[in-house]
Amino acid sequence: MTSSPAVIDHPLLQHKISLLRDKETPSVIFRLLVREIAQLMLFEATRDLELTARDIETPLTKMTAPVLATPGPVLVSIMRAGNVMLDAALEIIPTAGVCHIGIYRDHDTLEAGEYYFNGPPDIAERALLLVDPMLATANSSIAAITQLKARGVTNMSLICILAAPEGLAALSAAHPDVPVFVGAVDTHLNEKGYIVPGLGDAGDRSYAT
Ligand code: PRP
Numbered sequence: 591m592t593s594s595p596a597v598i599d600h601p602l603l604q605h606k607i608s609l610l611r612d613k614e615t616p617s618v619i620f621r622l623l624v625r626e627i628a629q630l631m632l633f634e635a636t637r638d639l640e641l642t643a644r645d646i647e648t649p650l651t652k653m654t655a656p657v658l659a660t661p662g663p664v665l666v667s668i669m670r671a672g673n674v675m676l677d678a679a680l681e682i683i684p685t686a687g688v689c690h691i692g693i694y695r696d697h698d699t700l701e702a703g704e705y706y707f708n709g710p711p712d713i714a715e716r717a718l719l720l721v722d723p724m725l726a727t728a729n730s731s732i733a734a735i736t737q738l739k740a741r742g743v744t745n746m747s748l749i750c751i752l753a754a755p756e757g758l759a760a761l762s763a764a765h766p767d768v769p770v771f772v773g774a775v776d777t778h779l780n781e782k783g784y785i786v787p788g789l790g791d792a793g794d795r796s797y798a799t
């Protein structure tokens with residue numbers, strides 16, 4: 591198995607990603623776009639969510655209707671930029687649990703530093719959807735996935751808005767079993783590890799830091 595990405599190239603998504611890239615887009619609109627993009631991407635990434643049947647009554651008749659099975663998936667935010675996607679995802683997956691993983695990228699070494707983990711106790715038995723807008727070197731995603739596997743998780747997917755080919759290759763080598771959904775694959779990483787053409791620093795642009 592490989593983790594060659596599923597590129598979600600829907601026109602609505604591509605339009606919103608272009609607005610996100612624009613350096614003139616202010617933080618308030620940037621966050622709004624990240625939320626909308628996350629929800630559009632989830633539409634594709636949650637295609638296999640489990641359903642169960644519930645007996646209900648419409649104004650006209652009784653019926654057995656499909657509803658999301660519980661417990662639902664666990665949404666995992668790779669902080670801090672992942673939090674904007676997480677909040678948007680929670681709105682459309684009401685049965686989801688939440689896990690926060692704090693990881694920062696050292697600006698000099700580009701290594702991932704882990705500072706926080708908080709997830710549900712039954713995380714190993716559930717399907718996970720990891721969200722992070724950016725996959726650059728992939729050091730952050732690889733660290734998050736390694737941490738989750740060490741806790742017994744076997745079923746997870748990663749959703750990123752932008753990815754670099756270098757990061758996708760590294761992720762595929764480290765965790766070939768993890769499916770990846772991306773909105774766009776850019777051309778390369780620059781000498782500072784930024785995605786080009788990219789959108790800049792997703793955390794800074796989300797929170798105006
Ligand atoms: C950004 C982004 C990813 C990471 C990607 O986070 O949200 O987590 O960089 O880079 P990588 O693939 O090379 O690891 P950052 O470390 O800047 O933290 P922040 O979200 O707190 O700004």
Ligand code: URA
Nearest residue numbers: 726784785790791792
């Ligand atoms: N993290 C970001 O936020 N942007 C990049 O281009 C690379 C890593």
